[in-house]
Amino acid sequence: ILGGRETTPHLKPYMASLQVHGKHICGGFLIAEQWVMSAAHCLEDMDNATFHVLLGAHSLKEHEPHKHLYGVLGTSSPGSSHDTNHDDLLLIQLEERAHLNQDVQVLAFQRVDQDVPAGTKCEVAGWGITSNTGRHPDKLQAVELPIISREVCNRRIHHDNEITEKMLCADSRKKDSCKGDSGGPLVCHGVAEGVVTSGSRVCGNWKKPGIYTRISAYVGWIDSILA
């Protein structure tokens, strides 16, 4: 997260850290007791190694009462194409149901397939890098970002018609998501509307707004997997 700040501990109890050998790779969030949502590209970042899901954390390293590392029973993606940002969504089934408490809670996602109005202030959180030199935070960071219309985001100087109706854009001037935030939720009025995707991988440059997968465009698929 660029341009953000450390969150109040455990006020985002749905946040997940996808880890390989104790190293944070991607974000994610709890959508049901046994299911975490993230980004399909994160599987590539993990070189298909075995990964675990950390829930209940604020600090990645310190001992915290409700931190718990879960194994993964399986994953599913809507046939994401590896090279593009299309369908960059991942559902992770935990090996057991997460034990819910004040530090581990489910986050509701948007089921109505309507665009978030441009200018809406949303929030993205993660343990991704906090500077272009790649500083890794130990504690969860968050930043508030305004939504940019698809029409503006598709202009040539921005993403030049790459933004489909299954994606949305948020401002990236100074404040932005970045490496390691992929898979985390874009939350607007307390509901997950988007999932961080790396897109052009650029961070903090106003010319390349952040790209987020629109969750409401995948409700049918999500419900079919969770059923």
Ligand SMILES: NCc1cccc(Nc2n[nH]c3ncnc(Nc4cccc(O)c4)c23)c1
């Ligand atoms: N803001 C969009 C966004 C969301 C999520 C991830 C990303 N970036 C990245 N995703 N994957 C990456 N692998 C290597 N480098 C990357 N970005 C990077 C790294 C150092 C300095 C810098 O300015 C940008 C990324 C970008």
